[in-house]
Amino acid sequence: MERTETYHHLQLDCGVELAAIEIAGRKTTTLEIRVFGGLAAEPPDRLGLAGIVEETIGKGTAEKNAQELMDAFDMIGAQVSSAVGRESMVFRFSCLPEYVEQALALQAEMLRTPSFPEDFCGVALELAQQELTALDDDPGELARRLIAPRAYGPLLGRHELGTRESLRRITREDIISYWRRHFSAKRMTVSAAGAVDWNRLRIATERLFAGFGEDQGGDRGPIPIDFSPGHEHHPKNIEQEHILFCWPGLSVADDDYPVERLILAALGEGMSSRLFTTVREQQGLAYWVSAWDEHPRNGGMIFVGAATRPEHVDQTYQAILREVERLEADWTEEELDRAKTGLMAKTCTHGELTRARAAELSGDLFYYGRPLPTDEKIDLLARVTLDDIRRYLSAHPRDRRCLLTLGPVPMKATG
């Protein structure tokens, strides 16, 4: 079936950058509001503040108390969620198309006139302390928290839960101050996908965010990564040893990013990938082994992770390391084509989901400053050649690495 998709992108007078993909035949709409700020914008002695703002901003407005606000979203069947990231926060909803303007009006009310009730601020801080306790029972997430300061540095390497000490220092005034500094129309992108009426969305967004934070700056500048190679072992009494290591990659906006993306797919995505084949299929060392990338706006970080029983930790690490170090070897047209096919096919399959399209569009604005149509993304992948792969791998040695192990035993060799 031929699908009709229409892309829109506009800088509104109110300051909001608005984009949409109208997809014919869709019966839902998803909208994602991104506010620039995030963890990196926290004062250094108030770590965890961005997460507390994200948690409490929905706990009442000038007109509604917390439950009335949540009930109002429920009245129109809007499924609402939010999240905090290194350089931004996102607030999103999915709903039936005739409720988009009402849902957007509620989001605008929430973002523009939050009341941050004292009692809910206190509860959020208390719950964050308890979430830190819960984090200790989640070794996978704990390992990611522990490696982040080495991988990204003191700003981008922050965790949304902060620290026990910094959480204790946060006050309601800090929450309000963070909101005042970072929440404004000029620091927002709005991305919609699915059953979108562009004109109505444009008019509603302009009206709802007009004058929001007019006196605030519109700085959206990216923050550099501060990478520190090295090795840390964190002892923990658990059944498995977690191995995580990472090295710097490219920014999503880099011309060579599609090349890196294909290399990563060949390394660790899918059951025929190099890591899965070697570590799991051939040697049976680990149930979970994978590679993935993460991207602040100004760069990238490539991660490889595995968890294994302690008696296999050295063997697993060496097997992974061997694959990382021999990444230049044995490339064939078949492997490149397989990686391309995987990424291209998933733009079709996962692109069936309106929520996925809205999130992708929001990411496009964040990284490229414009919507990047699916055909353009596919074309960038299609043009990559084996020579590009070899050139990239030669120009980007993976010899400055950051390694973290979490579990009952340290590794013997970490070369």
Add this chain to the structure above:
Amino acid sequence: MFAHARPRADESHRLRHSVAGRPHNLASQGDLLNTKNSFTTHTLANGLRLVIEHMPQVRSAAGGFLVRTGSRDEPSELAGVSHFLEHMCFKGTANRTCREITLGFDRLGSTYNAYTSKERTLYYGWVRVENFAAQLELLADMMCSTIPPEEFETEKQVILDEIARSADQIEHLVYDLIHEQVYAGHPLAWPVLGTTETIAPLSRDRLYGYLTDRYHPANMILGVAGAVDPSSILELADRLCGRWPAKPPRAERKPPSPAPPGHLTRLIDRFQQQALVLAWPAPSETHPDRETADVFGSILGGHNSRFFWNIIQAGIAPNVAAGRVDYEDSGLMICWGFAEPDRAEALLEAMQNEIRRIISEGVTEDEVARVKNRIRTGLALEAESPYHRFGQLVSDIDLFGRPRPVEERLAEVEAVTPTRITEYLERWPMSGSPWLTSLGPREWPTA
């Protein structure tokens, strides 16, 4: 089979909360869910049941096989065999090596995997529609695994590692523990992964015997959802699966006789939290009360629920919820939470207070409408996704013997009222003693 990588993300966003809701009047929005989808069902001569949903609005297709076997179908000494078998079905057939199977999927760009539960094993893939026939050929071939001996011991190590991984996840352990308590002596009590003691001595021949005994047409369902031509799928299915030998269906399952209510605690001091589960009998997967039970569970412990406002937002514990665990002949309404150990008493008391209050006061029209609306939006989102439609289709065939249109599922939800919930609580009382399971650094509560 395959533990997914950490989701690719532009940033390290983590979902903090999601809420959904109410509207009294959304049901009147007539054609919002009318997707013009159509169902085709068919049974091959050998007994394999097929269900196909044509989705003209999409460009992809998802499909695969549901095998009606899981951990509850295992003898105790073979606990975990169904899950092990699921892994081994990726390891080779008479036509393909393990490498050829995974290469085959990845060359199609498939999103593919498999999982095992207490009652089912599901194999699936999701591809661009032009690759669907090739994907189905791979999946059908995998159902005739040779359980290659040379792969067996290596994969056994992977399974043992998966068991170790599960032992580090408090939510997995407490889920297993509540089953161990309620269904003591019945196979529903076995952990899906099995244990080191049952997996380590398992032989390849016993696994192969289990395969031939369970993987045959009468015990399987083929489902397809997406932009497919149903008639060509029927032809393809007949070509790929029509020669599979017919065998009688597996024996009927023995219904469980749940143990008397009581306490079961397990001290594991490496965890920092205490996990707590309360459980009461609830409707099975096909019981007419199931939708009422689910709406009730959502009001008690879902989004924008009693637990959310009165326990989480009271600062007692960050993760508390309620919902139904259901099987073909049994079900549980469970309330669970994770708290810092010195808050476990407060969490238990808060959960019991909310349960007492909802029993005595009932629920409001608004609360019911809110849940209905969340379901309605959820159904609209599900209707976009061949992958989710496939899962629903094979489940419907397994449980109801036919695909259920979205409109029918919505009508069942719309029929729930506060009065029905009151009546439900009379039929499925939560006022008596529950099963109580506690796991963590405290040996609490004592009997």
